Amino acid sequence: MSTVEARPQDATDGRPDGQIAVENPATGETVAHVPDMSAEQVAQLVARARRAQPGWAALGFDGRAEVMYEARRWLVQNRDRMIKTIVDETGKTREDAQLAEISFVADSLGFWAKKAESYLKDERVRSHSPFAWGKKLVARYRPRGVIGVIGPWNYPLANCFGDAIAALMAGNSVILKPSEITPLASLLMAEGLRAAGLPEDVMLVATGRAETGTAVVDHCDMVMFTGSTATGKKVMARAAETLTPVSLELGGKDPMVVLRDADLERAANAAVYWSMSNGGQICMSVERVYVEEPIYDEFVQKVTEKTRALRQGRPGELGSVDVGAVTFAAQVEIIERHIRDAVEKGAKVVVGGKSGAGPGRFFEPTVLTGVDHSMEIMTEETFGPALPIMKVRDEQEAVRLANDSRYGLNSSVWTRDLAKGERIARTIEAGNTCVNDAVTNYGAQELPFGGIRESGIGVRHSAHGIQKYCSTHSLLITRFAPKSELYFFPYSKRRSKLLERLIVLMYGRGSRKRKRGR
Numbered sequence: 001m002s003t004v005e006a007r008p009q010d011a012t013d014g015r016p017d018g019q020i021a022v023e024n025p026a027t028g029e030t031v032a033h034v035p036d037m038s039a040e041q042v043a044q045l046v047a048r049a050r051r052a053q054p055g056w057a058a059l060g061f062d063g064r065a066e067v068m069y070e071a072r073r074w075l076v077q078n079r080d081r082m083i084k085t086i087v088d089e090t091g092k093t094r095e096d097a098q099l100a101e102i103s104f105v106a107d108s109l110g111f112w113a114k115k116a117e118s119y120l121k122d123e124r125v126r127s128h129s130p131f132a133w134g135k136k137l138v139a140r141y142r143p144r145g146v147i148g149v150i151g152p153w154n155y156p157l158a159n160c161f162g163d164a165i166a167a168l169m170a171g172n173s174v175i176l177k178p179s180e181i182t183p184l185a186s187l188l189m190a191e192g193l194r195a196a197g198l199p200e201d202v203m204l205v206a207t208g209r210a211e212t213g214t215a216v217v218d219h220c221d222m223v224m225f226t227g228s229t230a231t232g233k234k235v236m237a238r239a240a241e242t243l244t245p246v247s248l249e250l251g252g253k254d255p256m257v258v259l260r261d262a263d264l265e266r267a268a269n270a271a272v273y274w275s276m277s278n279g280g281q282i283c284m285s286v287e288r289v290y291v292e293e294p295i296y297d298e299f300v301q302k303v304t305e306k307t308r309a310l311r312q313g314r315p316g317e318l319g320s321v322d323v324g325a326v327t328f329a330a331q332v333e334i335i336e337r338h339i340r341d342a343v344e345k346g347a348k349v350v351v352g353g354k355s356g357a358g359p360g361r362f363f364e365p366t367v368l369t370g371v372d373h374s375m376e377i378m379t380e381e382t383f384g385p386a387l388p389i390m391k392v393r394d395e396q397e398a399v400r401l402a403n404d405s406r407y408g409l410n411s412s413v414w415t416r417d418l419a420k421g422e423r424i425a426r427t428i429e430a431g432n433t434c435v436n437d438a439v440t441n442y443g444a445q446e447l448p449f450g451g452i453r454e455s456g457i458g459v460r461h462s463a464h465g466i467q468k469y470c471s472t473h474s475l476l477i478t479r480f481a482p483k484s485e486l487y488f489f490p491y492s493k494r495r496s497k498l499l500e501r502l503i504v505l506m507y508g509r510g511s512r513k514r515k516r517g518r
């Protein structure tokens with residue numbers, strides 16, 4: 001057992017319950033302890049981050065980018081240490097940590113280092129308004145101050161520190177609040193940033209439970225939250241008390257629509273990979289599949305064989321297992337409840353369906369058929385290695401069912417006819433839709449990524465994903481300034497009449513297009 005070295009920022013206030021034990025879900029062993037920070041400690045961290053922010057902002061884009069490139073080098077050099085830390089606290093496989101955590105975050109560090117300046121550069125604006133003629137108009141972005149980044153346990157690096165990168169590149173300080181289940185990757189990354197030259201106190205980690213998160217919401221200038229829909233609603237309600245802006249990346253129930261002309265081998269491989277990868281603990285996992293009748297049996301057969309062949313177990317050497325542990329203990333009950341509910345209502349478990357034997361916490365890769373929308377497994381986020389497959393008559397029924405959800409995160413359509421695929425993709429009600437792919441859109445960081453409905457508010461990635469960390473500041477500069485304006489005091493009948501004639505002249509016409517008979 002090791003204890004993460006506590007730096008001064010991490011010191012507990014001496015409460016007997018001031019430590020949180022971090023468990024390896026694949027073995028049941030305690031791997032570390034971290035402080036359970038009080039609201040008062042969070043307030044102190046925010047005050048320190050606030051003091052450090054102006055100096056960080058003053059470094060400019062190039063100065064900040066240098067630190068990010070250096071952090072990227074550090075991450076790659078220390079990849080084994082980071083992968084071990086993530087595997088130990090999540091029970092995920094080494095491959096799951098390598099691709100979606102190390103590779104994604106390394107890519108993201110370079111992406112924001114390169115793109116931040118162009119996404120946040122001043123915009124010179126030309127106005128249509130006669131009141132602004134001849135004036136210089138500039139829309140600019142300036143850092144909000146201290147951003148609270150609150151993250152979940154399923155991606156302790158990519159969905160925690162990952163969201164801090166754009167916030168930092170925009171010139172903010174960051175308070176990073178990882179899940180109490182998986183705080184170690186954030187602490188290690190903070191060490192990496194110090195080694196990369198990040199000035200003291202620009203990013204501080206607030207380890208703790210829900211109360212710690214609440215304090216982050218109370219004290220920061222903006223909150224970037226990733227987690228469950230239920231907690232997202234609490235965060236938004238709390239933030240409303242101080243009118244603190246929030247960006248929420250929440251749960252999903254992502255549909256996959258497989259049409260009769262799809263490449264079935266690719267679709268089946270993708271269905272298995274994107275439902276079981278990371279143990280199914282991805283916000284944008286394939287959580288439900290709709291397959292057109294003529295190809296349904298063949299698709300189910302392929303998915304069944306491929307799922308049966310998956311190797312599950314304690315993560316070992318590279319290539320030793322495909323599916324790791326269930327990171328969060330309470331998640332097992334949710335997975336079991338969804339499967340029990342489905343079976344009671346007539347679904348059939350084709351593969352898996354049970355928790356694995358200990359030590360460690362595993363749930364067998366599971367495929368269900370005979371499912372419908374009366375079942376929780378088709379409507380609620382399962383967040384585990386379970387894939388329900390439903391037969392549909394035609395594409396209309398598939399789209400109707402795909403859209404029948406309170407969520408709207410990712411989604412996918414599978415067909416060899418690309419024009420049809422894009423046409424159908426445009427009718428899917430979600431933040432993001434892939435054709436003949438799933439989840440890969442997340443890596444294309446030029447594209448906005450976010451959810452609609454109860455999957456979230458706001459986006460990460462793209463220009464929007466960094467502009468949200470700034471307040472807009474509009475400048476109007478009058479260069480040719482007369483002593484007085486037509487509309488200034490004192491009001492006079494003559495000038496008011498003149499203004500009225502101008503209003504009629506400018507706004508009294510209907511549509512020019514209609515007049516031209518178009």
Ligand code: NDP
Nearest residue numbers: 152153178179180209210213214227228231249250251283
């Ligand atoms: P939770 O909502 O339980 O927790 C998320 C974070 O919020 C944790 O750090 C948690 O701390 C903290 N927290 C808990 N209560 C509060 C509160 N009242 N105020 C402020 N912060 C609080 O989510 P999970 O960790 O269980 O993560 C899984 C969920 O995340 C899934 O629904 C998944 O879909 C979603 N997710 C969404 C993504 C997206 O991009 N849309 C990406 C990844 C995951 P603590 O753990 O210490 O309680």
